[in-house]
Amino acid sequence: MKFIFVSLFPNLIKPYFEDSIMKRAIEKELFSIEFINFRDYSTNKHKKVDNTAVGGGAGMVLEVEPLYLCLSELKTKYPNAKIIFTTPVAKTFNQKDAKRLSNEEVIIFVNGRYEGFDERIIEEFADEVLAIGDYILSGGELASMVMSDAIARNIEGVLGNKQSLEIESFENELLEAPTFTKQTSTKLKNNYIVSEFFKGNHSIIATLKENLAKAKTKYHRPDIFKKYQVRKKYEK
Numbered sequence: 001m002k003f004i005f006v007s008l009f010p011n012l013i014k015p016y017f018e019d020s021i022m023k024r025a026i027e028k029e030l031f032s033i034e035f036i037n038f039r040d041y042s043t044n045k046h047k048k049v050d051n052t053a054v055g056g057g058a059g060m061v062l063e064v065e066p067l068y069l070c071l072s073e074l075k076t077k078y079p080n081a082k083i084i085f086t087t088p089v090a091k092t093f094n095q096k097d098a099k100r101l102s103n104e105e106v107i108i109f110v111n112g113r114y115e116g117f118d119e120r121i122i123e124e125f126a127d128e129v130l131a132i133g134d135y136i137l138s139g140g141e142l143a144s145m146v147m148s149d150a151i152a153r154n155i156e157g158v159l160g161n162k163q164s165l166e167i168e169s170f171e172n173e174l175l176e177a178p179t180f181t182k183q184t185s186t187k188l189k190n191n192y193i194v195s196e197f198f199k200g201n202h203s204i205i206a207t208l209k210e211n212l213a214k215a216k217t218k219y220h221r222p223d224i225f226k227k228y229q230v231r232k233k234y235e236k
Contacts, residue, residue, distance in 0.1 A: 001031035001104065001155055003148045004081070005141075006070060007111040008049065010035035012141045022149065025158040041069040050114050059115035067110070067117070071125045074108055081106035083127045084147070086140030087116060090129035093147050097130065101147075102154035109148065111140030173228040175217040177209040 005013050017026060017033055025031060039047050043065060050060035074081065082104045101107060110117075110125070122129060132143045152158050180193050196204050218225040 001102070001152070002034065002078075002106045003031065003152075004034045004036060004074065004078075004106065004108045005111065005144055005148075006036050006038055006067075006074075006108060007139075007141055007144075008037060008039055008113050009111075009139065009141060010037055012139075013145055016145050016149075021158065022152060025152060025155070028157065030155055030157050031152055036070060036074070038066045038070040041066040041073075043069075053115065061115050062112060062117050062121075064118045064121050067121045068124070071108070071110070071121075075125070078106045078108070081108050083108045083110060083125050084144075085110045085112070085117065085122050085126045085129045086131070086143040086147070087112060087122075087129050088131045088134070088136055089116075090131040092134070093130045093132050093143075093150070095150070098147070098150035099154050101151045107148070107151070109140070109144035111144050113139045173224060173231065174210075174213040175221060175224070177213040178216060 007013065014035060017023060026033065039049050042049050042063075049063055049066045051063050053059070053061045071083065075083075082101065084107060086109060130143075130147065132146050137143065180197065184193065185191070194208060196208050214225070214228075217228065
């Protein structure tokens with residue numbers, strides 16, 4: 001697996017991969033990263049990459065030519081690469097996408113700035129357009145970092161324990177059950193932990209966690225819980 005980040009500000013992304021889980025995974029060669037500044041493909045003397053929008057409107061739009069030259073070169077070098085444009089005008093990325101995309105060989109994240117991309121460049125090159133939520137960021141770099149992290153976690157060997165993936169939120173249409181340490185004495189007002197966790201009966205603990213996951217999902221994400229209830233109803 002290789003992640004390629006096409007951005008005007010690659011230095012915003014680089015530090016994230018210089019520590020913790022992502023750094024160790026790169027050192028183990030479980031995946032690799034590459035950064036490309038598409039300003040380098042600008043052909044004007046001032047290296048300008050934006051222009052005013054046709055029809056007027058506030059802000060500047062990224063020009064076609066630098067991205068066209070950059071992505072054409074990448075497509076030649078990596079013909080099977082998946083090109084993803086990060087933009088709020090898109091489907092919201094989720095855990096199913098993370099698992100699906102972890103099977104790709106090369107993913108190219110194209111990160112916008114200013115008022116976004118000229119739509120023609122998206123139509124020409126995008127395999128997918130993805131957002132991480134219903135809000136606007138200053139650029140696509142944060143979104144590509146979020147998505148690459150979520151995808152990388154599903155690459156075999158990146159996480160030390162495979163079971164970590166199996167019990168995480170969204171894997172079984174429920175949020176992950178609350179977790180606790182073994183410390184029984186704290187200064188917290190609510191210091192109670194259900195005693196069944198300490199008794200070693202794995203069957204009872206599994207049922208307990210499932211019930212807690214249901215309660216947590218119903219409280220925090222009633223939309224997800226409703227889908228879970230519908231599925232369970234039709235399974236009977």
